[in-house]
Amino acid sequence: MYKYPTIFFLLALSIWSCSKDEKPIVITPNDYNNAVDKVTEVIIHDIFSPPVASRIYAYSNIAAYEVLVQKNKDYKSLAGKLTDLKPAPQASADAPVNYDLAALIAQMEIAKTLIFSEDKITALRDSLYTSWEKQNPTELSASKEYGLKVADHIKSWMDGDMYKQTRTMPKFSVNPDNPSRWQPTPPAYMDGIEPHWMKIRPFVIDSASQFKPLPPPEFSMEKDSEFYKQLIEVYDVRNAMTSEGDDSEKIAIAQFWDCNPYVSTHKGHLMFATKKITPGGHWIGIVKIATQKTNSNLMETVHAYTKTSIALFDGFISCWDEKYRSNLIRPETLINQYIDDSWAPVLQTPPFPEYSSGHSVVSGAAAEVLTQIYGDDFSFEDDTEVAYGLPVRNFTSFRTASSEAAMSRLYGGIHYRAAIEEGLKQGRQIGDYIVKNLNLKTDTAQAAN
Incomplete structure (x- = not known):
């Protein structure tokens, strides 16, 4: 008569013993930093353009944020705040979901979807799955199910942003008969990249043209014109540069903020790419520095990444709208044609029209968002470029860093002053708009601060 109760007792004891050995899986801010670093690594490897890179950062971080916000009452969902984004699905009430774990899974899933070298993200994910499976298979299963459900929700929303449609749109047509219009630049003479990026759906700004900058100075090769001056x-600043004194500092600034993923090197008949971080990738690196300096928890870390990547994304849409509207020729082209055919800039000119300066715009936008989060007196050591052979630079604030990033384009010989100054204004206007219209802290959390 005791046969079956004994079996049931042993089965219950076995289940209890297994669950006793399963400890909650802990996801740290550093785990998330490592996942974002992997995204940056793949973006560099796959040579994504700066606008496309901003899209990869944005959607992957948004996916993680929308998972974490389900359990954190100090922050608001992005649903209803970003264009067309609906509320994410809820987890089952009885499912043992670890939201931190689910957030990281969602981030990796979206990132994997958006890059070419899926195997690199998959290798990271699978190594983590192996570790997590040993720790707590029950929690991993439930968290994976929920994380992938949110990722599917983000994918569905993402598919409506016009990106796929722009992949089949025609290349940019160069007008060689108009001396003011952009022409491909040496050494690779690439086509203008992403000429239809202004058609991509923005997140917070209401349209690509909402923050249209002042037009550039009217094109003129008359020596007394503002454009010619x-x-x-640009010509004089480059010619005055030496490897000593103040000019060596200008060269260092130009190289530090280069962030051109299209740099190509020629040796004889061979040409190969020197892979570099994008402007957005540099600012994503600064987010990591800020979160580590402040010992931010996971929610705070993901919030900073997400809001900054949103600013970068909208910044590129706004900037590219102006680039292909004004379609202005680069300094290098005019100097080689009319002034000095042997002149070369410090930096390699990137393959798209000149006005406004992309780095100026996105640096201004990112700096405004980060200033809102961390304050205007946030000093930091920027080691983002150390991996690419450049030394650390120190900044007293994010806005100071953005100003230097903008001026680096003049020192580098790739932009006129108007593109730099108006681009920085354009970016700061975008960043300020995002700060005012995307307040993600709840009233209770703000009162506590």
Whole structure:
């Protein structure tokens, strides 16, 4: 008569023993930093353009944020705040979901979807799955199910942003008969990249043209014109540069903020790419520095990444809208044609029209968001470029860093002053708009601060 009760007792004891050995899986801010670093690594490897890179960062971080916000009452969902984004699905009430774990899974799933070298993200994910499976298979299963459900929700929303449609749109047509219009630049003479990026759906700004900058100075090769004066300034600044004194600092600044993933090197008949971080990737690296310096928890870390990547994404849409509207020729082209055919800038000119400066715009936008989060007196050591052979630079604030990033384009010889100054204004206006219209802290959390 005791046969079956004994079996049931042993089965219950076995289940209890297994669950006793299963400890909650802990996801740290550093785990998330490592996942974002992997995304940056793949973006560099796959040579994604700066606008496309901003899209990869944004959607992957948004996916993680929308998972974490389900359990954190100090932050608000992005649903209803970003264009067309609906509330994420809820987890089953009785499912043992670890939201931190689910957030990281969602981030990796979206990142894997958006890059070419899926195997690199998959290898990281699978190594983590192996570790987590040993720790707590029950929690991993439930968290994976929920994380992938949110990722599917983000994918569905993502598919409506016009990106796929722009992949089949025509290349940019160069007008060689108009001396003011952009022409491909040496050494690779690449086509203009992403000429239809202004058609991509923005997140917070209401349209690509909402923050349209002032037009550039009217094109003129008359020596007393404003345009010609700015052209000659680029020429003179470069010619005055040496490896000593103040000019060596200008060279260092130009190289530090280069962030051109399209740099190509020629040796004889061979040409190969020197892979570099994008402007957005540099600012994502600064987010990591800020979160580590402040010992941010996971929610705070993901919040900073997400809000900054949203600013970068909208910044590129706004900037590219102006680039292909004004379609302005680069300094290098005019200097080689009319002034000095042997002149070369410090930096390699990137393959798209000149006005406004992309780095100026996105640096201004990112700096405003980070200033809102961490304050205007946040000093930091920027070691983002150490991996690419460049030394650390120190900044007293995010805005100071953005100003230097903008001026680096003049020192580098790739932009006129107007593109830099108006681009920085454009970016700061975008960043300020996002700060005012995307407040993600709840009233209770703000009162506590």
